[in-house]
Amino acid sequence: MCSIADVEANLAAAHALVADAARQGARLVVVPEMxxxxxxxxxQSLAARSDLVSTLAAWAQDLGIWLVAxxxxxxxxxxxxxxxxxxxxxxxxxxxxxxxxxxxxxDVDVGDAQGSYQESDRFxxxxxxxxxxxxxxxxxxxxxxxxxxxELFQRLADQGAELISLPAAFTHRTGEAHWQSLxxxxxxxxxxxxxxxxxxxxxxxxRQTWGHSxxxxxxxxxxxxxxxxxxxxxxxxxxxxxxxxxxxMPVQQHRRLNKP
Numbered sequence: 001m002c003s004i005a006d007v008e009a010n011l012a013a014a015h016a017l018v019a020d021a022a023r024q025g026a027r028l029v030v031v032p033e034m035x036x037x038x039x040x041x042x043x044q045s046l047a048a049r050s051d052l053v054s055t056l057a058a059w060a061q062d063l064g065i066w067l068v069a070x071x072x073x074x075x076x077x078x079x080x081x082x083x084x085x086x087x088x089x090x091x092x093x094x095x096x097x098x099x100x101x102x103x104x105x106x107d108v109d110v111g112d113a114q115g116s117y118q119e120s121d122r123f124x125x126x127x128x129x130x131x132x133x134x135x136x137x138x139x140x141x142x143x144x145x146x147x148x149x150x151e152l153f154q155r156l157a158d159q160g161a162e163l164i165s166l167p168a169a170f171t172h173r174t175g176e177a178h179w180q181s182l183x184x185x186x187x188x189x190x191x192x193x194x195x196x197x198x199x200x201x202x203x204x205x206x207r208q209t210w211g212h213s214x215x216x217x218x219x220x221x222x223x224x225x226x227x228x229x230x231x232x233x234x235x236x237x238x239x240x241x242x243x244x245x246x247x248x249m250p251v252q253q254h255r256r257l258n259k260p
Contacts, residue, residue: 001032001230002201002209005039007046013230015059021232022063028136030068030197032213033085033144033167038203043073043122047083053096061094066134070167070197071102071143073123082124087141087167089132100141101126104149112173113206119145129155136237137162137193144168147182150189157190157252162239164192169199175210184220191218191246193237200228218242 001017003010014035021029036046046052052072060067067090074086085102103126105119129152130141140156142164156164164186170179175198187194193215200211214225215235223235246252 001035001199003032003035003037003199003203005037005042005204007037007042010036011055017230017232018059018065018067019063021234022065024232024234026065026232026234028066028068028134028139028195030165030167030195031070032197032199033071033169034073034199035070035167036072038169038199038207040122043083047073047075053088056088057090057094057096060090060092064092066091066136068139068141068165068167068195074099074101076124078124080124082120082122084126085119085123085143086126087143087165089134089139089141091134098130098132098141100130100143101128102143102146103127103129103152104145106145110171110173112171112208114171115206117171129159131156131159131161134163137239140164140192142166144170147186148178150186153186153190153192154258157192161190161192162242163237164190164194166194166196168196170210172208172210175212179210179212180214180222183214183216184222187216187218188220189251191242191249191251193217193242197233200226200230218245 056069069088071085073083087100089098091097106117109116138160140161198213199209202208211228213233215223224233
Protein backbone atom coordinates (compact mmCIF):
# COMPACT_ATOMS: atom_id res chain seq x y z
CA MET A 1 0.00 0.00 0.00
CA CYS A 2 0.94 3.65 -0.22
CA SER A 3 0.66 5.21 3.22
CA ILE A 4 0.14 8.97 3.44
CA ALA A 5 0.16 11.40 6.36
CA ASP A 6 -3.51 10.72 7.22
CA VAL A 7 -3.51 7.84 9.72
CA GLU A 8 -7.26 7.20 9.59
CA ALA A 9 -7.18 7.05 5.79
CA ASN A 10 -4.30 4.58 5.98
CA LEU A 11 -6.19 2.42 8.49
CA ALA A 12 -9.19 2.32 6.17
CA ALA A 13 -7.02 1.46 3.16
CA ALA A 14 -5.18 -1.28 5.06
CA HIS A 15 -8.40 -2.79 6.37
CA ALA A 16 -9.86 -2.88 2.87
CA LEU A 17 -6.79 -4.70 1.54
CA VAL A 18 -6.70 -7.17 4.44
CA ALA A 19 -10.42 -7.87 4.00
CA ASP A 20 -9.86 -8.39 0.26
CA ALA A 21 -7.11 -10.90 1.01
CA ALA A 22 -9.39 -12.72 3.45
CA ARG A 23 -12.17 -12.88 0.86
CA GLN A 24 -9.71 -14.48 -1.55
CA GLY A 25 -8.97 -17.20 1.00
CA ALA A 26 -5.82 -15.90 2.72
CA ARG A 27 -5.20 -17.50 6.10
CA LEU A 28 -2.19 -15.34 7.01
CA VAL A 29 -1.88 -11.72 5.88
CA VAL A 30 1.20 -9.45 6.04
CA VAL A 31 0.89 -5.66 5.75
CA PRO A 32 3.80 -3.27 5.08
CA GLU A 33 6.11 -1.54 7.50
CA MET A 34 4.68 1.63 9.05
CA UNK A 35 1.40 1.20 7.20
CA UNK A 36 -0.22 3.60 9.70
CA UNK A 37 1.98 6.38 8.29
CA UNK A 38 5.57 7.04 7.31
CA UNK A 39 5.32 10.53 8.81
CA UNK A 40 7.83 10.33 11.64
CA UNK A 41 6.41 13.38 13.40
CA UNK A 42 3.37 11.28 14.31
CA UNK A 43 5.17 8.23 15.70
CA GLN A 44 5.16 9.32 19.35
CA SER A 45 1.45 10.07 19.33
CA LEU A 46 0.70 6.77 17.61
CA ALA A 47 2.74 4.86 20.19
CA ALA A 48 0.64 6.47 22.93
CA ARG A 49 -2.66 5.30 21.36
CA SER A 50 -3.97 2.22 23.14
CA ASP A 51 -6.69 1.63 20.55
CA LEU A 52 -4.47 0.75 17.61
CA VAL A 53 -3.33 -2.69 18.79
CA SER A 54 -6.88 -3.60 19.79
CA THR A 55 -8.11 -2.46 16.36
CA LEU A 56 -5.64 -4.74 14.59
CA ALA A 57 -6.55 -7.62 16.89
CA ALA A 58 -10.21 -7.08 16.00
CA TRP A 59 -9.41 -7.22 12.27
CA ALA A 60 -7.80 -10.63 12.73
CA GLN A 61 -10.69 -11.97 14.76
CA ASP A 62 -13.47 -10.53 12.62
CA LEU A 63 -11.89 -11.72 9.35
CA GLY A 64 -10.75 -15.09 10.72
CA ILE A 65 -7.13 -14.63 9.67
CA TRP A 66 -3.68 -14.45 11.21
CA LEU A 67 -2.37 -10.91 10.81
CA VAL A 68 1.28 -9.86 10.68
CA ALA A 69 0.85 -6.17 11.42
CA UNK A 70 3.80 -4.74 9.55
CA UNK A 71 5.70 -2.51 11.87
CA UNK A 72 4.03 0.04 14.10
CA UNK A 73 5.63 2.45 16.58
CA UNK A 74 5.33 1.13 20.13
CA UNK A 75 6.95 2.15 23.43
CA UNK A 76 10.28 0.56 24.32
CA UNK A 77 9.98 -2.15 26.98
CA UNK A 78 13.00 -0.70 28.80
CA UNK A 79 13.77 2.84 29.94
CA UNK A 80 14.90 4.06 26.49
CA UNK A 81 12.93 7.18 25.57
CA UNK A 82 12.99 6.13 21.95
CA UNK A 83 10.27 3.89 20.52
CA UNK A 84 10.51 0.44 18.99
CA UNK A 85 9.58 -0.41 15.41
CA UNK A 86 7.45 -3.42 16.30
CA UNK A 87 5.86 -6.16 14.23
CA UNK A 88 2.87 -7.69 16.04
CA UNK A 89 1.28 -11.01 15.12
CA UNK A 90 -2.38 -11.70 15.92
CA UNK A 91 -4.11 -15.06 15.62
CA UNK A 92 -7.61 -15.59 14.26
CA UNK A 93 -9.02 -15.25 17.78
CA UNK A 94 -7.67 -11.72 18.03
CA UNK A 95 -4.90 -12.65 20.45
CA UNK A 96 -1.42 -11.14 20.09
CA UNK A 97 0.85 -14.18 19.89
CA UNK A 98 4.19 -12.55 19.01
CA UNK A 99 6.03 -9.24 18.81
CA UNK A 100 9.30 -8.61 17.03
CA UNK A 101 11.19 -5.34 17.51
CA UNK A 102 13.29 -4.39 14.49
CA UNK A 103 16.95 -5.18 15.16
CA UNK A 104 18.71 -3.39 12.28
CA UNK A 105 17.95 0.32 12.00
CA UNK A 106 18.12 2.20 8.70
CA ASP A 107 20.76 4.91 9.28
CA VAL A 108 21.91 5.56 5.72
CA ASP A 109 22.10 8.07 2.91
CA VAL A 110 20.82 6.49 -0.30
CA GLY A 111 21.11 9.62 -2.42
CA ASP A 112 17.40 10.11 -3.11
CA ALA A 113 15.18 13.16 -2.56
CA GLN A 114 14.74 12.27 1.10
CA GLY A 115 18.50 12.35 1.64
CA SER A 116 19.50 10.87 5.00
CA TYR A 117 17.42 8.31 6.86
CA GLN A 118 18.20 8.06 10.57
CA GLU A 119 15.87 5.53 12.20
CA SER A 120 17.93 5.46 15.37
CA ASP A 121 16.91 9.05 16.10
CA ARG A 122 13.39 7.79 16.85
CA PHE A 123 13.81 4.06 17.45
CA UNK A 124 15.87 1.83 19.70
CA UNK A 125 16.95 -1.52 18.24
CA UNK A 126 15.38 -4.77 19.33
CA UNK A 127 17.45 -7.75 20.42
CA UNK A 128 15.28 -10.85 20.20
CA UNK A 129 14.96 -13.22 17.24
CA UNK A 130 11.29 -14.25 17.00
CA UNK A 131 9.65 -17.27 15.42
CA UNK A 132 5.99 -18.22 15.91
CA UNK A 133 3.87 -21.22 14.93
CA UNK A 134 0.98 -20.40 12.56
CA UNK A 135 -1.57 -22.55 10.68
CA UNK A 136 0.46 -22.19 7.47
CA UNK A 137 3.87 -22.96 8.95
CA UNK A 138 6.47 -21.81 11.44
CA UNK A 139 6.93 -18.08 10.77
CA UNK A 140 10.09 -16.04 11.32
CA UNK A 141 9.76 -12.27 11.69
CA UNK A 142 11.95 -9.61 10.08
CA UNK A 143 11.43 -5.99 8.99
CA UNK A 144 12.77 -4.08 5.95
CA UNK A 145 16.47 -3.26 6.48
CA UNK A 146 16.87 -6.62 8.27
CA UNK A 147 16.84 -8.09 4.75
CA UNK A 148 20.49 -7.10 4.27
CA UNK A 149 21.67 -9.16 7.25
CA UNK A 150 21.80 -12.81 6.27
CA GLU A 151 22.79 -13.89 9.78
CA LEU A 152 19.35 -12.93 11.12
CA PHE A 153 17.66 -15.13 8.51
CA GLN A 154 20.03 -17.96 9.41
CA ARG A 155 19.03 -17.57 13.06
CA LEU A 156 15.37 -17.71 12.08
CA ALA A 157 15.99 -20.91 10.11
CA ASP A 158 17.93 -22.35 13.04
CA GLN A 159 14.80 -21.82 15.13
CA GLY A 160 12.72 -23.78 12.63
CA ALA A 161 11.31 -21.05 10.38
CA GLU A 162 9.55 -22.38 7.29
CA LEU A 163 8.27 -18.97 6.22
CA ILE A 164 9.73 -15.52 6.88
CA SER A 165 7.65 -12.34 6.69
CA LEU A 166 9.22 -9.04 5.71
CA PRO A 167 7.04 -5.95 6.05
CA ALA A 168 9.01 -3.12 4.44
CA ALA A 169 9.22 0.46 3.27
CA PHE A 170 12.15 -0.16 0.92
CA THR A 171 13.08 3.03 -0.87
CA HIS A 172 12.62 3.31 -4.63
CA ARG A 173 16.36 3.75 -5.18
CA THR A 174 17.52 0.79 -3.10
CA GLY A 175 14.54 -1.32 -4.07
CA GLU A 176 15.21 -0.96 -7.77
CA ALA A 177 18.81 -2.05 -7.21
CA HIS A 178 18.54 -4.75 -4.54
CA TRP A 179 15.00 -5.65 -3.39
CA GLN A 180 14.30 -8.79 -5.40
CA SER A 181 17.91 -9.97 -5.46
CA LEU A 182 18.06 -9.92 -1.67
CA UNK A 183 14.63 -11.51 -1.24
CA UNK A 184 15.48 -14.37 -3.56
CA UNK A 185 18.88 -14.84 -1.91
CA UNK A 186 17.35 -15.11 1.56
CA UNK A 187 14.72 -17.59 0.28
CA UNK A 188 17.35 -19.74 -1.46
CA UNK A 189 19.86 -19.64 1.41
CA UNK A 190 17.38 -20.69 4.08
CA UNK A 191 15.08 -22.69 1.80
CA UNK A 192 12.15 -20.73 3.22
CA UNK A 193 9.11 -19.03 1.78
CA UNK A 194 9.54 -15.24 1.90
CA UNK A 195 6.43 -13.05 2.31
CA UNK A 196 7.50 -9.50 1.44
CA UNK A 197 4.96 -6.69 1.81
CA UNK A 198 6.42 -3.36 0.70
CA UNK A 199 5.17 0.21 0.64
CA UNK A 200 4.78 1.69 -2.85
CA UNK A 201 4.67 5.10 -4.55
CA UNK A 202 5.11 8.65 -3.29
CA UNK A 203 4.30 9.27 0.37
CA UNK A 204 5.11 12.97 0.35
CA UNK A 205 7.14 15.27 -1.88
CA UNK A 206 10.43 13.56 -0.92
CA ARG A 207 9.81 9.94 0.00
CA GLN A 208 9.17 7.27 -2.63
CA THR A 209 9.15 3.52 -2.05
CA TRP A 210 9.67 0.69 -4.52
CA GLY A 211 6.61 -1.52 -4.10
CA HIS A 212 6.90 -4.91 -5.83
CA SER A 213 5.43 -6.85 -2.90
CA UNK A 214 5.93 -10.54 -3.58
CA UNK A 215 5.96 -14.10 -2.31
CA UNK A 216 8.96 -16.32 -3.07
CA UNK A 217 9.29 -20.07 -2.59
CA UNK A 218 12.25 -22.02 -1.12
CA UNK A 219 13.74 -22.56 -4.59
CA UNK A 220 13.82 -18.81 -5.18
CA UNK A 221 10.89 -18.75 -7.60
CA UNK A 222 8.67 -15.67 -7.43
CA UNK A 223 5.16 -17.07 -6.97
CA UNK A 224 3.37 -13.74 -7.22
CA UNK A 225 4.42 -10.09 -7.49
CA UNK A 226 2.76 -6.71 -7.59
CA UNK A 227 4.20 -3.71 -9.39
CA UNK A 228 4.19 -0.13 -8.18
CA UNK A 229 0.52 -0.24 -7.26
CA UNK A 230 -1.36 -1.06 -4.07
CA UNK A 231 -3.02 -4.44 -3.98
CA UNK A 232 -3.00 -8.01 -2.71
CA UNK A 233 -0.37 -10.62 -3.59
CA UNK A 234 -1.68 -14.12 -2.86
CA UNK A 235 0.00 -17.52 -3.07
CA UNK A 236 -0.38 -21.06 -1.75
CA UNK A 237 2.24 -22.27 0.72
CA UNK A 238 3.22 -25.86 -0.04
CA UNK A 239 5.30 -27.15 2.85
CA UNK A 240 5.66 -30.57 1.21
CA UNK A 241 7.48 -28.86 -1.71
CA UNK A 242 9.71 -27.13 0.80
CA UNK A 243 10.56 -30.44 2.49
CA UNK A 244 11.40 -31.91 -0.91
CA UNK A 245 13.75 -29.00 -1.66
CA UNK A 246 15.44 -29.44 1.71
CA UNK A 247 15.70 -33.22 1.26
CA UNK A 248 17.31 -32.96 -2.16
CA MET A 249 19.73 -30.23 -1.11
CA PRO A 250 20.28 -30.45 2.66
CA VAL A 251 22.32 -27.27 2.95
CA GLN A 252 21.63 -26.88 6.69
CA GLN A 253 23.17 -30.29 7.33
CA HIS A 254 26.18 -29.34 5.21
CA ARG A 255 27.03 -26.21 7.20
CA ARG A 256 30.56 -26.26 8.61
CA LEU A 257 30.71 -22.84 10.26
CA ASN A 258 28.60 -21.23 13.00
CA LYS A 259 26.32 -24.16 13.59
CA PRO A 260 23.91 -23.63 16.52
